[in-house]
Amino acid sequence: MSFSSDDIARLARLARIRLDAVETNDVREKLDAIFSLIDALQAIDTAGVAPMAHAQDVMLPLRDDIVTREDCRARFQAQAPEVADGLYIVPRVVE
Amino acid sequence: MSGAFGSIVELAAGLRAREWSCVELATDTLARLRDSQAAVNAFISVDEEGALAQARAADARLGAGDAPVLTGIPIAHKDVLMTRGLRTTCASRMLERFVAPYDAHVVARLREAGTVLVGKTNMDEFAMGSSSETSYFGPVRNPWSAECVPGGSSGGSAAAVAAGIVPATTGTDTGGSIRQPAALTGICGLKPTYGLCSRYGLVAFASSLDTPGPFAHTAHDCALLLNAMAGHDERDSTSVSRTAEDYARLIDANAGTKPLDGLRIGIPREFADDALEPDVVASVEEALAALRSLGASTLDITLPRLSYCVPVYYVVAPAEASSNLSRFDGVRYGHRAAEYDDLFEMYCRTRAEGFGAEVKRRILVGTYVLSQGYYDAYYLKAQQVRRLIAEDFTRAFAQCDVIAGPTAPTCAFTIGAKANDPVQMYLNDIFTIAANLTGMPAMSVPCGLSKQGLPIGLQLQANYFDEARLLNVAHRFQQATDWHSRRPS
Numbered sequence: 001m002s003f004s005s006d007d008i009a010r011l012a013r014l015a016r017i018r019l020d021a022v023e024t025n026d027v028r029e030k031l032d033a034i035f036s037l038i039d040a041l042q043a044i045d046t047a048g049v050a051p052m053a054h055a056q057d058v059m060l061p062l063r064d065d066i067v068t069r070e071d072c073r074a075r076f077q078a079q080a081p082e083v084a085d086g087l088y089i090v091p092r093v094v095e
Numbered sequence: 096m097s098g099a100f101g102s103i104v105e106l107a108a109g110l111r112a113r114e115w116s117c118v119e120l121a122t123d124t125l126a127r128l129r130d131s132q133a134a135v136n137a138f139i140s141v142d143e144e145g146a147l148a149q150a151r152a153a154d155a156r157l158g159a160g161d162a163p164v165l166t167g168i169p170i171a172h173k174d175v176l177m178t179r180g181l182r183t184t185c186a187s188r189m190l191e192r193f194v195a196p197y198d199a200h201v202v203a204r205l206r207e208a209g210t211v212l213v214g215k216t217n218m219d220e221f222a223m224g225s226s227s228e229t230s231y232f233g234p235v236r237n238p239w240s241a242e243c244v245p246g247g248s249s250g251g252s253a254a255a256v257a258a259g260i261v262p263a264t265t266g267t268d269t270g271g272s273i274r275q276p277a278a279l280t281g282i283c284g285l286k287p288t289y290g291l292c293s294r295y296g297l298v299a300f301a302s303s304l305d306t307p308g309p310f311a312h313t314a315h316d317c318a319l320l321l322n323a324m325a326g327h328d329e330r331d332s333t334s335v336s337r338t339a340e341d342y343a344r345l346i347d348a349n350a351g352t353k354p355l356d357g358l359r360i361g362i363p364r365e366f367a368d369d370a371l372e373p374d375v376v377a378s379v380e381e382a383l384a385a386l387r388s389l390g391a392s393t394l395d396i397t398l399p400r401l402s403y404c405v406p407v408y409y410v411v412a413p414a415e416a417s418s419n420l421s422r423f424d425g426v427r428y429g430h431r432a433a434e435y436d437d438l439f440e441m442y443c444r445t446r447a448e449g450f451g452a453e454v455k456r457r458i459l460v461g462t463y464v465l466s467q468g469y470y471d472a473y474y475l476k477a478q479q480v481r482r483l484i485a486e487d488f489t490r491a492f493a494q495c496d497v498i499a500g501p502t503a504p505t506c507a508f509t510i511g512a513k514a515n516d517p518v519q520m521y522l523n524d525i526f527t528i529a530a531n532l533t534g535m536p537a538m539s540v541p542c543g544l545s546k547q548g549l550p551i552g553l554q555l556q557a558n559y560f561d562e563a564r565l566l567n568v569a570h571r572f573q574q575a576t577d578w579h580s581r582r583p584s
Contacts, residue, residue: 008459011459011462011463011466012443012459013443014462014466015417015446015455015458015459015462016421016424016439016442016443016446017443017446017447017450017455017458017459018440018443018444018446018447019447019455023452023455026452027455027456027459030456030517031456031459031460031463033516033517033518034409034456034460034517034518034521035460036518037405037406037409037518037521038406038409038410038464038473039406040402040403040406041403041406041407041410041473041476041477041480042472042476044400044403044476044480044483046476046479046480046483049479049480049482049483050479050482051475051478051479051481051482052478052479052481052482052485052532053303053478054303054333054534055289055290055303055304055333055532055533055534056289056290056333056335056534056559060332060333061329061332061336063329072196075196076196076427076428078196079193079194079196079427079428079429080426080427080428081425081426081428081429081430081431082431088426088427090426090438090441091435091436091437091438091441093437093438
């Protein structure tokens with residue numbers, strides 16, 4: 001596995017992480033090494049094996065659809081970088 | 096008084112005999128915490144006022160005469176578990192000033208059980224690491240050697256117990272993050288069966304692997320902590336609903352001179368690894384001989400796909416992390432960049448500034464393995480191999496009751512030695528990852544010291560929900576050995 005700088009730039013865009021040139025190069029080298037470890041998996045025959053997404057193959061339980069929580073908007077919004085009138089403020093996305 | 100290095104069992108007895116009060120115990124603990132902080136850096140936040148208030152309440156509860164065993168026992172939680180009113184940082188700049196609006200389920204359970212919360216422990220950023228070096232708040236140092244790491248990611252929790260600051264802490268284990276630091280600092284650490292302890296309020300790293308669990312000096316103490324931590328929680332959809340059990344019941348039972356009579360211990364031949372330090376091999380061999388002298392028998396078993404655990408983990412965990420950590424976008428909580436032109440740039444700068452290098456790398460690995468065209472080759476493939484590994488373990492547990500071997504291939508390594516080589520760092524977890532992939536319980540018990548005087552851990556693994564037996568085996572081993580009583584100089 002060998003990543004190009006363009007590959008890393010595309011991943012960084014997808015992941016919404018800004019990387020400068022030095023970081024891009026460092027990430028590229030380290031991802032090459034990490035994927036040389038991961039690529040060992042390709043040697044295993046997994047034809048017909050059901051993927052294991054979870055430690056226990058159990059059905060997710062359903063709980064009764066009833067209101068159980070108090071109104072915690074103010075408490076939660078106290079953590080936000082910017083709020084106004086009970087709303088989270090972000091840069092304008094629609095002109 | 097000095098409660099340093101006292102076990103929960105000893106401290107609880109002293110409280111009931113009125114040798115000391117909960118307030119004295121808390122005051123003593125806080126003094127040790129302050130004194131050790133410059134050398135060990137085990138803590139990110141301390142709550143002196145809160146601790147003393149809880150200790151006063153615990154004294155009142157003890158005075159009333161119906162106090163549970165953990166009443167008044169000082170405890171610290173890994174800073175990835177939410178604590179209402181006390182900041183929870185995940186050792187990241189991203190959450191440097193985040194004060195959780197609610198308690199994690201295990202935090203609430205331990206509060207109800209009467210423990211006195213003194214602070215939050217340092218760790219690898221977002222629990223991603225095996226050395227506790229990637230913390231935004233500086234590395235944790237091993238109480239046994241200031242030049243060495245304490246392991247990770249729950250390194251602060253392990254170091255806080257190993258240094259004799261608190262008798263108990265919580266950690267979380269996604270690939271070995273309780274067991275490996277327990278081994279490297281000479282204490283006990285338990286990763287319970289996945290689903291036994293709720294993940295509610297645990298800031299998610301890899302949701303199908305993350306497991307909260309306890310650290311303490313002894314297996315007996317771990318059993319008492321698990322009694323409080325385990326239990327169904329409808330707010331975690333993966334929390335299992337089971338009848339409550341006493342995990343100390345086998346420990347409390349009378350046993351003769353051969354307390355492990357009839358126990359079958361499987362020794363995987365794959366554990367004979369070239370990367371193992373000779374001192375680790377020798378200590379584990381001695382531990383197995385001690386277990387045999389207690390009546391257990393050992394047999395060779397095989398786990399043919401053990402070597403694939405690390406590659407499977409480094410697909411599954413980053414994939415889940417890239418999804419989980421997408422919530423840190425500078426909108427609802429946490430860090431937001433000061434300068435940006437539009438929303439996209441706000442996200443990118445916020446995450447560039449808020450996350451450290453290892454967290455970014457894992458998000459990028461996860462983004463890649465989940466991206467269009469690569470999902471089947473990596474993520475699906477890893478999930479298939481995960482099933483094959485789990486089947487190997489299920490077959491092994493048809494032949495034996497517990498599996499034993501080293502927790503980590505080496506003793507504590509020097510700070511900085513592996514910091515720039517992620518693959519070498521990842522291989523620290525070669526023996527611990529399997530229990531996370533399968534969801535089975537496992538623990539580390541101190542079993543020796545290297546020639547350099549650094550601790551070595553024995554890992555014991557068991558089948559699903561077999562914690563009582565696992566803890567009993569560790570307890571009987573500790574009754575016959577004194578490695579858990581050795582202290583850093």
